[in-house]
Amino acid sequence: xxxxxxxxxxxxxxxxxxxxxxxxxxxxxxxxxxxxxxxxxxxxxxxxxxxxxxxxxxxxxxxxxxxxxxxxxxxxxxxxxxxxxxxxxxxxxxxxxxxxxxxxxxxxxxxxxxxxxxxxxxxxxxxxxxxxxxxxxxxxxxxxxxxxxxxxxxxxxxxxxx
Amino acid sequence: xxxxxxxxxxxxxxxxxxxxxxxxxxxxxxxxxxxxxxxxxxxxxxxxxxxxxxxxxxxxxxxxxxxxxxxxxxxxxxxxxxxxxxxxxxxxxxxxxxxxxxxxxxxxxxxxxxxxxxxxxxxxxxxxxxxxxxxxxxxxxxxxxxxxxxxxxxxxxxxxxxxxxxxxxxxxxxxxxxxxxxxxxxxxxxxxxxxxxxxxxxxxxxxxxxxxxxxxxxxxxxxxxxxxxxxxxxxxxxxxxxxxxxxxxxxxxxxxxxxxxxxxxxxxxxxxxx
Numbered sequence: 001x002x003x004x005x006x007x008x009x010x011x012x013x014x015x016x017x018x019x020x021x022x023x024x025x026x027x028x029x030x031x032x033x034x035x036x037x038x039x040x041x042x043x044x045x046x047x048x049x050x051x052x053x054x055x056x057x058x059x060x061x062x063x064x065x066x067x068x069x070x071x072x073x074x075x076x077x078x079x080x081x082x083x084x085x086x087x088x089x090x091x092x093x094x095x096x097x098x099x100x101x102x103x104x105x106x107x108x109x110x111x112x113x114x115x116x117x118x119x120x121x122x123x124x125x126x127x128x129x130x131x132x133x134x135x136x137x138x139x140x141x142x143x144x145x146x147x148x149x150x151x152x153x154x155x156x157x158x159x160x161x162x
Numbered sequence: 163x164x165x166x167x168x169x170x171x172x173x174x175x176x177x178x179x180x181x182x183x184x185x186x187x188x189x190x191x192x193x194x195x196x197x198x199x200x201x202x203x204x205x206x207x208x209x210x211x212x213x214x215x216x217x218x219x220x221x222x223x224x225x226x227x228x229x230x231x232x233x234x235x236x237x238x239x240x241x242x243x244x245x246x247x248x249x250x251x252x253x254x255x256x257x258x259x260x261x262x263x264x265x266x267x268x269x270x271x272x273x274x275x276x277x278x279x280x281x282x283x284x285x286x287x288x289x290x291x292x293x294x295x296x297x298x299x300x301x302x303x304x305x306x307x308x309x310x311x312x313x314x315x316x317x318x319x320x321x322x323x324x325x326x327x328x329x330x331x332x333x334x335x336x337x338x339x340x341x342x343x344x345x346x347x348x349x350x351x352x353x354x355x356x357x358x359x360x361x362x363x364x365x366x367x368x369x370x371x372x373x374x375x376x377x378x379x380x381x382x383x384x385x386x387x388x389x390x391x392x393x394x395x396x397x398x399x400x401x402x403x404x405x406x407x408x409x410x411x412x413x414x415x416x417x418x419x420x421x422x423x424x425x426x427x428x429x430x431x432x433x434x435x436x
Contacts, residue, residue, distance in 0.1 A: 001170055018170030018213065019203075040163050042201060043352065045267065054241075054270040060200050061271065064170055065193075065217060112266065130351040131265025 003067040007032065008076030016063045022056075023047045025063035026073060034074040034104050038133070045132030048105035048112075049073050055112035057131070074104035077111070086156075087111055087149040096145030098136035106132050110146050118155040122147060165203035172215045179216045179329055180303040186212040187326040193217060194237060195271035197264070198280035222275070222331060225249060234333045236275025240264070243274060253294070253335055255342035255362055259286050262344070265352040275330045278315070281322045281377070284354040286346065288316060289378040291333060293360040293370040299332035300324060307331075316377035338364045343429035346372075347421055349412065356412045357421040359401075361429035369429070374407040374422055384426055394430030401426040 004013045007030060014029055026032045026049065035058060038046030042060040049058045050072035077085040084092065087110050097103045106129065113120065113128035120128060125146045126139070134142060171186075173179035183190060191210035193199055194217055202208040216222070222237035225246045232253050234243070243249055243260035250257045263269055263277075263286050277287045278298065291298075296312045304327060315323050324330060340363025346355045358372030359381075367388050369381040383400035402419035409415045 017167065019165045019167055021164065024164075040204070042197065042268065045265070048267060051270075055267045056270055057267045060197055062170075062193075062196065062200070064172070065196065065215065109266065112270075116266075127351070128266060131267045 001064055001067075003063055005063070005066050005069060005071055007071045008073060018062065018064055020063040021059055022049070022051075022061040022063050022066050022071075023058035025066075026058060026071070029063075032073050032075050036101055036104055038101070038105075043133070044102070044105075045109060045129075046102050046105040048108040048132065050108055050112060053112070053115060055109045055131075072108070072111070074107055077107060085111075086152045087114070087146075090149035090152060091142075091145040094141050094145040094148055096137070096142045102132060102134045102136075106134065106142055110149060113146070114150055114153060118153070119150055120146070163204040165200065166206055166209045168203075168210055169212045170215065171212060173219060176219060176221060176301065176329065176331060177303075179214055179219065180301060180327070182212075182214045183327045183329060184303040186214070190214050190326070192279065192329060194273040194276035195239060196276075197268050197272040198276055198282065198285075216329065227252070228334070231334045231336050234274060234335070236278075236330045236332060237273050238275075240269035240272045240274070240277075241266075244269060252337050255290055255294070255338070255344060255360065256287075256335065258342075259290050259344050259360070262286060262346055268352075274333060278333065279322060279324060279330050281316050281320050282354075283316075283319065283375060283377050284373040285378075286344075286355065286358060286360075286372060288312075289358060289360045289370040289372045290344070291335065292316075292378050292380060293362045293368040294335045294338060295368065296333055296335040298330055299334065300328045301331050302328045309334075313380070319376040338362050340364050340367075341433040343432040345425040345429050347425055357407075357418050357425055359422070359425040359429045361426070361433055363433045367430070367433070369401075369426060371401070371405075371422055371426075374402070374405050374418060379405065381422075381426060384430075388430070394434055395427055398423050398427035398430055 036046040038044035042057045047058045190212040193213045193215045222235040224235040240260045240263045292312045298310045301307045343361045345359040355372045361369045383403040384397045387397040401422040407418040
């Protein structure tokens with residue numbers, strides 16, 4: 001089946017099998033390997049991307065379900081000149097990662113969280129990231145990063161390119 | 163993990179979906195948000211030869227007041243329920259529990275119709291609709307519309323009263339008058355309930371249980387004891403009467419029976435006072 005998907009602002013049209021998962025389409029067909037595959041069972045959140053502005057686990061969405069949608073992956077967060085998105089900058093500044101495997105998913109989940117709730121409390125951040133697992137950090141610096149990003153962005157949640 | 167190959171059919175309207183279901187019937191599964199079905203297909207526990215994608219049928223996504231009931235389109239997502247001002251003010255148990263399902267990513271995709279049709283006894287929404295005394299409106303091309311009481315909808319493990327050519331279109335719930343409590347006991351935030359309890363005070367108190375049988379069940383013995391004036395603690399001691407819940411990695415059958423009595427007591431104390 002032919003799908004037409006706008007990813008990070010660029011329109012792609014491809015022929016895919018019905019059973020192709022969105023994460024395999026992004027990584028295998030489009031070559032956007034920033035989105036990681038972790039558990040592959042919609043538990044860990046490593047494969048989180050934005051679909052029409054909302055976080056989804058791309059291992060549990062078919063590419064055909066994304067036909068006509070706008071997808072943002074971690075590659076779409078920094079500016080074309082390489083300057084980091086405020087969420088990425090906050091993770092960098094606050095040491096919000098160790099091995100980094102969960103980070104693309106954490107950043108995308110954070111983008112969705114801050115769009116829905118631009119000024120979350122610490123508890124709301126912890127609840128808002130319940131769908132993303134990190135096996136290194138114990139989450140403390142991740143939560144710190146999200147709170148710092150919220151303060152920097154101060155409600156400018158449309159900063160995500162699409 | 164990749165699902166087995168299937169033929170993908172996208173329905174643009176309810177009529178189109180019903181006509182596809184009439185054509186493919188038993189070989190087809192309905193795809194809404196996909197957050198129950200796709201994991202099963204990836205594990206090859208479900209291998210439908212046709213998927214009928216109803217996910218874009220806009221006419222099935224609404225939450226509206228209709229007399230003394232709230233009507234909910236089957237494609238309303240958990241996030242829609244969680245943030246619905248109408249539900250928050252008139253059927254708060256439904257908005258509250260929708261916000262406890264899975265995690266934000268799951269709530270952005272999963273739908274109430276999908277959850278109820280999938281019929282997993284460990285899911286949150288079936289027990290809530292059961293406690294609210296909801297009605298499920300289903301349609302087929304051959305026989306038109308029929309309405310099924312929630313109490314008659316779940317027939318066995320992942321088995322419902324839906325015929326292969328039928329689509330769940332709307333869920334109707336009477337507006338309750340009293341307080342509610344939802345007790346979800348799990349080990350990690352995003353997990354299914356090991357045991358859950360939905361209690362809704364109305365003219366009487368309705369109590370239903372999550373993950374205590376092959377289907378969501380009403381705790382009838384508890385409800386009857388309450389109506390005869392029993393205290394919350396005494397009524398709650400009857401929570402697991404006649405139930406033989408499953409044993410699995412999260413807990414034995416006996417542990418679940420114990421949890422049910424504790425959680426029912428907590429829920430009754432919350433809505434009725436200790």
